[in-house]
Amino acid sequence: xxxxxxxxxxxxxxxxxxxxxxxFAAVNGAAVGALALDKVSLFVSxxxxxxxxxPSGCGKSTLLRLIAGLTVASEGELLVGDExxxxxxxxxxxxxxxxxxFPWLTVRxxxxxxxxxxxxxxxERGQVDKFMRLVGLEGxxxxxxxxxxxxxxxxxxLARAMINHPKVLLLDxxxxxxxxxxxxxxxxxxxxxxxxxxxxxxxxxxxxDEAIYMSDRxxxxxxxxxxxxxxxxxKMNRPRDRSSPDFLGLRSDILQTMHFAGRSLGGNGA
Amino acid sequence: MNTSVEELQQQTAIVSRVRQPSATTAPxxxxxxxxxxxxLLAIPVGxxxxxxxxxxxxxxxPVAPTHYYPLLLFVLLxxxxxxxxxxxxxxxxxxxxxxxxxxxxxxxxxxxIWELATSCLGLLPLPYFPGPEGVFGSMVSxxxxxFDSTWHSLILLxxxxxxxxxxxxxTGVTIGWFPHARYWGMPLLKIVGPIPATAWIPLAMVIAPSxxxxxxxxxxxxxxxxxxxxxxxxxxxxxxxxxxxARTLGARPLYLVFRVAIPAAMPNIFIGLFMGLGTSFLxxxxxxxVGVKSGxxxxxxxxxxxxxxxxxxxxxxxxxAFFSTIMTVLFKVRDRVLVWQKGVIKW
Numbered sequence: 070x071x072x073x074x075x076x077x078x079x080x081x082x083x084x085x086x087x088x089x090x091x092x093f094a095a096v097n098g099a100a101v102g103a104l105a106l107d108k109v110s111l112f113v114s115x116x117x118x119x120x121x122x123x124p125s126g127c128g129k130s131t132l133l134r135l136i137a138g139l140t141v142a143s144e145g146e147l148l149v150g151d152e153x154x155x156x157x158x159x160x161x162x163x164x165x166x167x168x169x170x171f172p173w174l175t176v177r178x179x180x181x182x183x184x185x186x187x188x189x190x191x192x193e194r195g196q197v198d199k200f201m202r203l204v205g206l207e208g209x210x211x212x213x214x215x216x217x218x219x220x221x222x223x224x225x226x227l228a229r230a231m232i233n234h235p236k237v238l239l240l241d242x243x244x245x246x247x248x249x250x251x252x253x254x255x256x257x258x259x260x261x262x263x264x265x266x267x268x269x270x271x272x273x274x275x276x277x278d279e280a281i282y283m284s285d286r287x288x289x290x291x292x293x294x295x296x297x298x299x300x301x302x303x304k305m306n307r308p309r310d311r312s313s314p315d316f317l318g319l320r321s322d323i324l325q326t327m328h329f330a331g332r333s334l335g336g337n338g339a
Numbered sequence: 340m341n342t343s344v345e346e347l348q349q350q351t352a353i354v355s356r357v358r359q360p361s362a363t364t365a366p367x368x369x370x371x372x373x374x375x376x377x378x379l380l381a382i383p384v385g386x387x388x389x390x391x392x393x394x395x396x397x398x399x400x401p402v403a404p405t406h407y408y409p410l411l412l413f414v415l416l417x418x419x420x421x422x423x424x425x426x427x428x429x430x431x432x433x434x435x436x437x438x439x440x441x442x443x444x445x446x447x448x449x450x451x452i453w454e455l456a457t458s459c460l461g462l463l464p465l466p467y468f469p470g471p472e473g474v475f476g477s478m479v480s481x482x483x484x485x486f487d488s489t490w491h492s493l494i495l496l497x498x499x500x501x502x503x504x505x506x507x508x509x510t511g512v513t514i515g516w517f518p519h520a521r522y523w524g525m526p527l528l529k530i531v532g533p534i535p536a537t538a539w540i541p542l543a544m545v546i547a548p549s550x551x552x553x554x555x556x557x558x559x560x561x562x563x564x565x566x567x568x569x570x571x572x573x574x575x576x577x578x579x580x581x582x583x584x585a586r587t588l589g590a591r592p593l594y595l596v597f598r599v600a601i602p603a604a605m606p607n608i609f610i611g612l613f614m615g616l617g618t619s620f621l622x623x624x625x626x627x628x629v630g631v632k633s634g635x636x637x638x639x640x641x642x643x644x645x646x647x648x649x650x651x652x653x654x655x656x657x658x659x660a661f662f663s664t665i666m667t668v669l670f671k672v673r674d675r676v677l678v679w680q681k682g683v684i685k686w
Binding site: 172 | 578580581583584585586587588589590591594598599602603605678679680681682683
């Protein structure tokens, strides 16, 4: 379970998204291009855990790819601390729904990958064992990824992303493919990692309970074009009780905002 | 990727811990679940049948004066009996015998049937179809030249193959990775590549300073096309998300090519290596016949020129063993390099 955290040193950096748009040009066939993000602005302070929820097509993943530096914004600026984001970097880790472990590397080699890529493996070899312990995979160092269960694979992916001590960790529905029980356990794991390192985390999720359970603030986005509809702070102490009245109240507020409450049938939630 | 044997064993141990008893058992022959006495007696029985045919059935055709073939049968009989004697004591031998005995027994018996069809009954015309003594005897008596030919073929094949593979890996990775190289390289590859390497023989003989070099060049060319094609397609079909992950881990272009794209393309590259090996055998034999006056391919046509068909078949048998050994070596290398695929694909 998540222990009450003593204030650890904050490893994360603040993240600023200012008036950012992303326009995808028309691909053969489509008459017009698509505006995936329309002047999105967001500030995440250092060490904060912010969730982004919204229906598919609202540009959540696009926003994450922009912050990761994997795509370039059409308009606006993105900053980590005071540094503008121009290209991918080890400072901004990314974990996908599919763990995307390199199948040709063992668990240990996968976790080492970031150190090898930055050419610091020799100096920081000790980190590998530490992170394997942190995610509870010591016994599986020499196993290949396809022998792991979904939850274990995702833990390797988390360790692989965190071994670089990123200032911002981007999580694109990392627990989306897991079964309900594994997912709840992994939520605690991610929170534990977050509290240990105080990395700034941006978590894209489809699961409103997950967003409430984990994050400091919840960003609700709407599609076509992708915009931020509302930002809701979660003012509950951790560990949070998934069945407390506060929790359930917040949950119904968010569903209402997203027009999924089910009370007004005329709503245009899609 | 250089895993030692201990590491591999450790891996299998872990694997079997992760996934309970399943695909980790060694290859088993269909008959191996329960060992029947017929299985173990297959080799001695086969040898006895062949010996009986050799000594008891009267010969219609003239037979070479040597006695290498019955000697071989006696050796097989002895080895078969020795295997039986040691069977209860050696675990490795047990496994091997359970798997191999039926095959080897049938092979020995086939030699007997062959002798029956040729020397004894004369069903197949001489000199084109000599009996086992004609083939095996000429293999033994001409062993020096055969060994020399095999050695020359090996040198020629390996030098051509390795040069071809190295060039193909460079061109394949370049074409697969760089869009510009793809634009210019792909049409060239698609137009020039499918021409069989042997069709270049007239040109190769004119250009190359020696017949040996032209043969090396032809074999390299034969290997180059499939390996380049499959390497390029493997590299360019690397999953984009692997590259994305690597970039967010701080990977530079060299890492992306050598530690993501190439390992991801490895299964494809090995298909190319196997295809290339096949074409290189073909090209080797043809090239040895045309310019190079040595090697197994040359030996076959030289022996045929003297109507010594025993030697022709002897060389074919050596060739079969030679090529299949090389094939086996490549399979072993693949098993080593692609060990991570075990369990992902039907192995």
